[in-house]
Amino acid sequence: MNRPKAVVFDLGKVLLDFDYGRAARHLAAHSTASDLEIRAALDQSPLLHEYETGLLSTKDFFAEAVSRIGFKGDLPTFARFFADIFTPIDDMIALHGELRQAGVPTFIFSNTNELAIAHIRRAHGFFNNFTGYVLSYEETAMKPTPRIYEAVEKMTWLKGPELLYIDDRLENIEEGRRRGWQTVHHENSTATISAVRQAVSV
């Protein structure tokens, strides 16, 4: 296999771990709903899916969440609780730093939302050091929809095996493979780091 010309990173569970339970606990202290009800309303819910597909603005998502969970606070307060759910995966962030040092272009490719990204930009400095970002709510498409993979190919000006793509979700990886991208199905940092170093020869 040829050396890839860019590395495309999924964000959640690859570079940042996340726990919506934490958001639900914090929101519950200011809501009529319990933390379990809040979790059901927000985590992996149709509401979150619409928001991450860019079909709902942050304002509309907030209004809908307030009415569903009975949150008693303003948007900045909600935003803080909702988005403060991430924990850095240090060895994977170090791998990204290594690739940048070696001059390899790197991209973020994520199903995500505006509140999460605003928080991550402030709280997790490494996130600002990528060559480019393909984000579901901006593209109005979620992985594994082919259209958002096309957005990666457009942004990078690369295709097929020129791209090396890391993601923890097999259905996302499968669409990458179908397009001829080199892929690493992320299961643990040790295996991913060795696969990426070998492919990129850093």
Ligand SMILES: [Mg+2]
């Ligand atoms: Mg992920």
